[in-house]
Amino acid sequence: MRVVVAPDSFKGSLDAQSAARAIARGIGRERPDVTVLECPLADGGEGTLDVLLAATGGERRIVNAYDPVGRPIDVPVGLSSDGTTAIIELAKASGFGLLAEHERNPLLTSTYGTGQVIRAAIESGIDKIILCLGGSATVDGGAGMMQPVGLRLIDDAGQTMLEGICGGQLSRIWRIGWHNPPEGLEDVHFTIACDVLNPACGPNGAAIVFGPQKGADAKAVQILERGLAHWASTLEHATGKKIRNEPGTGAAGGVALPLLAFCQVEMVPGVDVVFDAIDLAGKVVDADLVITGEGRLDDQSMMGKVVGSISRLCRGAHVPCVAMVGAMDPEATLAKASLDRVYAMDCPLEETAQRLEATARIVIRENL
DSSP states (O other), X not given: OEEEEOOOOBTTTBOHHHHHHHHHHHHHHHOXXXXXXXXXXXXXXXTHHHHHHHHHTOEEEEEEEEOTTSOEEEEEEEEOTTSSEEEEEHHHHHBGGGSOGGGOXXXXXXXXXXXXXXXXXXXXTOSEEEEEOOSBSOOSTTHHHHTTTTEEEEOTTSOBOOSSOOGGGGGXXXXXXXXXXXXXXXXXXXXXXESOOOOSSSTTSIIIIITGGGTOOHHHHHHHHHHHHHHHHHHHHHHOOOOTTSTTTTGGGTTHHHHHHHSXXXXXXXXXXXXXXXXXXXXXXXXXXXXXEXXXXXXXXXXXXXXXXXXXXXXXXXXXXXXXXXXXXXXXXXXXXXXXXXXXXXXXXXXXXXXXXXXXXXXXXXXX
C-alpha cells in the first residue's frame, strides 16, 4: 500500500514539512507496512521557497535588504541546482509576519526590499526568477519594488520620489522613467506564482478584498484603491498594455502590475509551480490514498489553494483524498464535497503536531 502525504502549512503552528512528518509518523505507527511518500506543499505564498528548495535540491543564499518599514533584514533566496533560476518569496522581505501589530498599515509599507532582492538576483547572472506571492504586508502595486530595479517615479512637481514608496503615495506618481536598471533585466523571465486570482483594482481587487487583512481601515482602503487605479493607469499609458484586470494582479497588493508592464512575465497559480516541481501528478496516480491538510478548511480552499487543487487532481486520477484540518467552516460545503473525508482536529495550536499524528492513525484505520 502506498500513501502520499501532501499537506500545506498549518499557519501559526506548523510548516508544511513538519506537518507531513507528523502525519507520516502516525501512519508508520499504525501500519508499518505502508509506504509513505512525504510531499509538503505550498500555494505560492509563505513557505513556497522552502518547499521548492527541498523539491529541487537547490541552495539558499542571503541578500541584505529592507523590510516593509525600511529596517535592514537578511532575506533568504533560493538558487536552483543548475544556477539559472532564483526563487524569491516576497513574504521574506515584504511580509505581514515581519511586522508588529501596530506597524501593520499598508498606507505606510513598501515592497522596496523585494526589489532589492530581485536586483541582486539579476546582477548575479540568473536567467529566470520565480517570484512567490502571498503573505505580503503591502498594497503598493509593486511601485516600491521597482525602485531598486531602476524605475524612477516622478511626482507632479517633476521631482524623483524618495526610495521606498508606500501604498499611500501611489496617487502622487505623475510619470515614470528609467535610471540605471540592472544589465540584462530585459532578458530575465519572471514566473509569478500567485496564491489568489483577484484583479488589481475594483470590488474584487487588492485594496478592497485584502487591504483590511493587512491593517487598512475603511478610509485607508479608499486611498489604496484610488492609488492602485491611478498607478495602473500610469503604467497602461506608458506601455499601451491593459494589465489591471489580469487574474492574479491583486495578489500581494498588486505587485505584479509593473512586472507585467515592463518584463517577460508568466502568471501561474502557485500550486501549479509546486505540483510541477515535485511531479505530484505522477506520485498521486500510483497512490492508494492521498492525505492533505491545512489550518482551516473553507470555501476559499477551492480557489487556487493546496487542498482544493489536490482534491481535483485526485478526483481526476480516481484516487481517494482525505483532509486533516485544524478547523472547518461549517458552511464550507463546496470544499467538503470535493474530498472523500475531512478530519477536523479543533485543538490548541501548540498541540497540532501531536494531534496530526494521532489523527493519521485514525485515517489509516478508516481508509485503508
